Amino acid sequence: MENIFKRLNKEQIEAVKTVEGPVLILAGAGSGKTTVLTSRIAYMIREKNIYPSSILAITFTNKAAGEMKERVKRIIGEEADRMWISTFHSACVRILRRDIDKIGYNSNFAIYDSDDQRVLIRDCMKELSINDKDITDREIIGKIGEAKDRLISADEFKRTNSGNFRTNKIADVYLLYEKKKKGFNALDFDDLIIKTVDLFNKNKEVLDFYRRKFKYVMVDEYQDTNHAQYKLVNLLSQEHKNICVVGDDDQCIYEWRGADINNILDFEKDYKNAKVIKLEENYRSYGNILKAANSVIQHNTNRKGKALRTEAEDGEKLRYFRAESDKDEARFVASEILRLKDEGKSFGDIAVLYRTNAQSRLFEECFINSIPYKLIGGTRFYERREIKDILSYLKLINNPLDDISLKRIINVPKRNIGDTTVQKIQEYANELELSLYNALLDVDSIPGLSGRSVTSVNKFLSLINSFIKIKEDMKVSDLIKSIINDSGYLDCLQKSTLVEDRARIENIEELVTSAVQFEESSEDQSLEKYLEDITLVADVDKYDEDADAVTLMTLHSAKGLEFPIVFMAGMENGVFPGNKSFSMESEMEESRRLCYVGITRAKERLYLTGAEMRMQYGRHEFHSESDFILEIPKDLIEQALQRKIAKPVINKRVTFEPDFKSYLNKNTENRLEESQVKIGSKVKHKLFGKGTVITIDKSTGSTKLKIAFENMGIKDLILDMAPLELI
């Protein structure tokens, strides 16, 4: 323990030692926040003899939770397993699985992701005859989500909004949505928090149990909590008041999904005699990077006010490059990365950060043949169609009341149960207030169904029932295998001639692999737990820092991470900050905080790039230089990379090609010969994995291949450039 204190500064030690009473730790970026938190836990257990099981530590992502657990384990050993270190959502699921029956749900409730939510909302809209053209599902989901973040129930929403035609309609959808969801025994993401608060409010025994259990509560990233989460923490810590929150108001970047910056700004009002500790010493970045971060964030008015300082040297200046076009921007980044690699840096030290996922495409295209990269975000594995299909089978088997999952797969693969049939079953179910599954059991008495439909429905029903029967004594991976075989799903894909269906088969195999991994790593191997795990993981959670590849991700995903070298791309008004920021000051402030988060990710070197012209909506859009660039003092920015140097020939997009070629030439061993490739050849690409050649085009000087990759879709590649091998 003494060893630990040696490595901490005065404020950090104070934060570690203040165990009793409310504490607010304002931890600037890179101020050793995680070290403080883990040391604090170790101190509580080792020095203060606090039971690990009476500590609840909440983090923002599963990854952060896992990391914290690992670090605590390293200090205090296996005892750490008896603490709860988890995300809000996981902690709530755990509480709800135990006691949700007390508020009228079944403990095997399903968790709906945003996709399921959207489908259900649309169903509700249809039922209420709300035309998509009057109010979009997006708007409704947004408004309902906003209400839920603030713990406003459907009833209350209806009561307070009945005056306005539009919001009244939304209130009706909200009411119906909640009713249906309850009938399906399902909870959406927001419900996980809300129902836990609900349970605590309605059931004193349960609340008391957890109050007594969790004598010490810690919340990381407190600036990103919404009102519901605030309430939850508040309920838990009301009595003992041993609550320690850690956060940085300057890093609040989730206001758009309900994060309430006032939770952190008002902490001292909410908890009398709260101790406030500021950690302002930064151990991550060089001086110039910090100076830039500080000067940007100073333009915000609504903040607690603190300034990061460091004892590190100034380091290099920031490098700014304004490219002619978005493509040139990507080329510049690629050529710089290759240069850095030649200088001895490793790809794993580098991250490219951008505002929107759409921006990743150009970087990917540019990196394809020369730079290994890993992409975080975008369309996620578990959101792919075939994966969602199989998961819907699993969800239905786990919880037959889940109408949304049932509807998704009742005719997938095709089994002659069309929309009309489903419509009739739905009407019957609505009338008798049955779930669809229960309505199917009565299929013989549903009016208006043809004999053929009844036969098909019965066949489907016995298929599902056979799965329900075997689910208890089968491993999840085996259950998945049974589903894809017995349902005919796999057959259907195998018979298909479409290339993308072959990729689908691979993805399903990948799903089986993931289930096996789950079985190997999880203690609780139930289907329920598996479904829970995959619904609650984010992409960042799986991010592997050891791989030698450049990381591509959004600024949001980068929060909590650090890299020796960072590129912030798209530094243009209209992109970052986005157009909306110019009409709303609060948006501008949030963007600025995001910028601050981005800058402070960098340890040694920071590049800022932008483009004059960018393709958006298939149009050429022209953007001015980002206001955030102007907020950084000029003397911190290196001007060596001006356009004059970068752009020798107008309209010739080869500016950075030489660097590229020299790099590629060094890596041309094992290249495929033209004579080796035929249509239908199976090849392996360094990054894209396995694929099949579908066309060969020699009309332009070089040989162009169209290749269907099993997991990456169809790509156009140039034979001489692409790292391909025959398999």
Add this chain to the structure above:
DNA sequence: GGTCTGCAGCTTTTT
């Protein structure tokens, strides 16, 4: 009941 086609909307950000 299944398949094809044209068009609208999309780009914030995610547990």
Add this chain to the structure above:
DNA sequence: GCTGCAGACC
């Protein structure tokens, strides 16, 4: 420029 969806057609 791409995707997903509604409506028309088979």
